[in-house]
Amino acid sequence: MRLLLVEDSARLRELVGETIRGAGWRLDAVGGVADAQAALASTHYDLVLLDLGLPDGDGLDLVRGLRRSRSSTPVLVLTARGAVDERIAGLDAGADDYLTKPFNNGELLARARALLRRAPVSADPVLEAGALRFDPATQEARCGEEVIALAPRERATLEILLRNAGRVTPKRGLEETLSEYDEEISPNAIEVLMSRLRRRLAPYPTRTAIETVRGVGYLLRETEG
Missing domain, CATH: 1.10.10.10 (Winged helix-like DNA-binding domain superfamily/Winged helix DNA-binding domain)
Structure with missing residues (x-):
């Protein structure tokens, strides 16, 4: 499994990276919308972990772009925007799940596992x-x-x-x-x-x-x- 983390905080990229890699998954981490778009264009990801308040744009625009391109890659939003209407906006934009900061690492992994289970099953043989x-x-x-x-x-x-x-x-x-x-x-x-x-x-x-x-x-x- 290969995941993409889009987060502008270097410290949070480091902490989440330790958690994800510790679970045995590969992780690429970028700090903005443009870098995320470049990564998504060149690499297949099984899950995107996405902050919304990014220095070069809104993460929701990235989600909308993915869905317009008919990408089914699951997106888990990680953000401090915790109001109900903001969560609704994220889900309506095409995100699959929403986790507000600060969050528990165990819950992050559980939500990631749930989204990965829901993703289309590959016919990859043993x-x-x-x-x-x-x-x-x-x-x-x-x-x-x-x-x-x-x-x-x-x-x-x-x-x-x-x-x-x-x-x-x-x-x-x-x-x-x-x-x-x-x-x-x-x-x-x-x-x-x-x-x-x-x-x-x-x-x-x-x-x-x-x-x-x-x-x-x-x-x-x-x-x-």
């Missing part, structure tokens, strides 16, 4: 190679019946490798996919991440191997034993 299985819907990795504990970025990396199982995944493509909006991940960080993922999988008989294809990228392939 990804498999050898004895290794990954369910994109639950973000759960298993070897046989055993659950493999992975950090959020490790899960995202494994999903990409499994989608390309038997084919080389270019390193540059990994960098772009794993980067958060406006915050690039370095080639060295990819190498460290891959090394960590191999260590996580090593105790399990997955019958797979992650190989480095020098100068190109990485290959997840099935092994004999």
Whole structure:
């Protein structure tokens, strides 16, 4: 799952970011309408967390633009505008839910989960190679019946490798996919991440191997034993 947070307060972006990433979701965070429009134009998001009072426009205009373009991406409004008529205006503009500041982080996550459950269900199949299985819907990795504990970025990396199982995944493509909006991940960080993922999988008989294809990228392939 990849979420977009549109919030002009750097401190709140940081705090909400910690909560969202701690739940295992990827998050891009921007501070205004223009940056949000650019992010939405270039990336698919499963949920938008949206402040309304932004420095370069009103968040409701962003919601209206999404709905005019027939986007069904759920929008959870996070705002200090708590009056009943303001909440009604937000919902009528096309927002899916409304949470007034200050809010409890647990409630934020619960509302986000509810909206993600309501979103159109993807026909994404469970990804498999050898004895290794990954369910994109639950973000759960298993070897046989055993659950493999992975950090959020490790899960995202494994999903990409499994989608390309038997084919080389270019390193540059990994960098772009794993980067958060406006915050690039370095080639060295990819190498460290891959090394960590191999260590996580090593105790399990997955019958797979992650190989480095020098100068190109990485290959997840099935092994004999």
